[in-house]
Amino acid sequence: MDQKFLDLIKEALEIEDREPQMEDAFKEYNEWDSLSQLTLIAELDDQFGVTVTSDELKGIITLQELLDQVKKAQG
Amino acid sequence: MHQTSPFSLTGKTILITGASSGIGRACAVACAKQGARVLALGRDRERLQETLDLCGSDQVHGALSLDLGDGEAIGEVLIFLKEHAPIHGFVHAAGVSPTIPFKVMKPKQWEEAFQLNVFSAVQIMQLLTKVGIKSADGMSMVLISSVMSEVGEKGKSLYAMTKSALIGLVKSLALEYADKQIRFNAISPSVVNSPLSEKSLYRNNEAALQQVLDQHPLGLGEGSDVAHAAVYLLSNASRWVTGTNMVVDGGYLAR
Numbered sequence: 001m002d003q004k005f006l007d008l009i010k011e012a013l014e015i016e017d018r019e020p021q022m023e024d025a026f027k028e029y030n031e032w033d034s035l036s037q038l039t040l041i042a043e044l045d046d047q048f049g050v051t052v053t054s055d056e057l058k059g060i061i062t063l064q065e066l067l068d069q070v071k072k073a074q075g
Numbered sequence: 076m077h078q079t080s081p082f083s084l085t086g087k088t089i090l091i092t093g094a095s096s097g098i099g100r101a102c103a104v105a106c107a108k109q110g111a112r113v114l115a116l117g118r119d120r121e122r123l124q125e126t127l128d129l130c131g132s133d134q135v136h137g138a139l140s141l142d143l144g145d146g147e148a149i150g151e152v153l154i155f156l157k158e159h160a161p162i163h164g165f166v167h168a169a170g171v172s173p174t175i176p177f178k179v180m181k182p183k184q185w186e187e188a189f190q191l192n193v194f195s196a197v198q199i200m201q202l203l204t205k206v207g208i209k210s211a212d213g214m215s216m217v218l219i220s221s222v223m224s225e226v227g228e229k230g231k232s233l234y235a236m237t238k239s240a241l242i243g244l245v246k247s248l249a250l251e252y253a254d255k256q257i258r259f260n261a262i263s264p265s266v267v268n269s270p271l272s273e274k275s276l277y278r279n280n281e282a283a284l285q286q287v288l289d290q291h292p293l294g295l296g297e298g299s300d301v302a303h304a305a306v307y308l309l310s311n312a313s314r315w316v317t318g319t320n321m322v323v324d325g326g327y328l329a330r
């Protein structure tokens with residue numbers, strides 16, 4: 001699941017030149033903006049069947065925390 | 076002898092979608108002020124009634140609560156129109172403004188946006204142009220488009236497609252119906268204070284909001300700014316105007 005998640009991050013944020021790491025504070029990426037946030041939310045819904053709201057995203061810093069949230073939402 | 080102003084809507088019956096909120100409500104109030112009888116269409120009954128209350132009691136106005144997202148239900152409008160015919164004007168202000176990144180846009184989302192923003196107007200205008208519904212003196216149809224029919228914005232490709240479709244629609248219909256004295260025009264507003272623009276992404280980001288404000292030399296608009304343009308297009312003052320897109324944008328497109 002971790003690899004699928006990281007692939008999703010690369011695709012959603014269109015990261016072409018590096019591999020995202022779990023400890024990355026992804027909102028500091030150059031690729032992060034209001035639109036990539038909407039893309040990420042839609043992709044998480046599509047591929048993992050979970051709804052992560054923009055409010056929930058506010059409290060999440062690293063990719064690991066985001067993945068934990070996805071797993072929690074999946075139950 | 077008392078001369079009626081060419082801008083007056085006295086004696087006219089005007090159907091307005093989206094009349095329960097924002098620009099549509101402002102159009103309803105402005106039309107009533109110019110003497111029209113208003114037929115208000117929306118979903119929320121309470122807010123439709125509030126609109127009728129704002130329209131005053133000089134005329135017997137009417138309201139119909141209907142989900143325009145359901146193409147099959149729009150036939151119901153015909154019964155309503157028959158009760159109130161002849162109809163002299165139409166304003167299509169019902170609409171949604173989705174912000175969806177292109178790569179995750181889904182068929183369901185574009186079907187919904189096109190149904191409400193475009194096809195519901197098409198369906199209603201097919202009913203309005205029927206013999207027995209349209210006024211024998213002609214008619215004026217006003218479709219609320221957007222400056223996004225002319226310029227782009229990130230995340231707005233779906234919205235822009237629906238709003239551009241309206242511009243194409245009015246041009247061909249203007250020609251098809253000119254000999255029947257039915258005029259078709261669009262209005263393209265930029266940002267107008269309303270519940271819809273309150274939901275925009277830039278409202279959560281001070282820098283982005285400032286940028287939007289800077290793009291409007293005359294400041295953001297109010298529903299009435301668009302409604303006054305609609306009154307002109309509905310009135311006899313615009314009898315020689317058809318197939319146009321009237322930009323009402325506080326100077327947004329001037330640069």
Ligand SMILES: NC(=O)c1ccc[n+]([C@@H]2O[C@H](COP(=O)([O-])OP(=O)(O)OC[C@H]3O[C@@H](n4cnc5c(N)ncnc54)[C@H](OP(=O)(O)O)[C@@H]3O)[C@@H](O)[C@H]2O)c1
Pocket residue numbers: 092093094095096097098099116117118119120122141142143144145167168169170171172191192219220221222263264265266267268269270271272
């Ligand atoms: N505000 C702006 O900055 C702006 C700028 C350019 C263009 N526009 C366009 O102007 C139009 C009006 O916008 P607004 O700002 O007045 O928006 P608004 O305040 O959100 O009002 C939208 C209206 O559409 C109606 N509506 C929505 N879904 C419907 C459905 N499924 N069936 C029937 N009615 C439905 C709503 O009725 P209920 O509330 O009863 O459901 C409401 O009356 C839209 O087409 C918009 O694209 C707005």
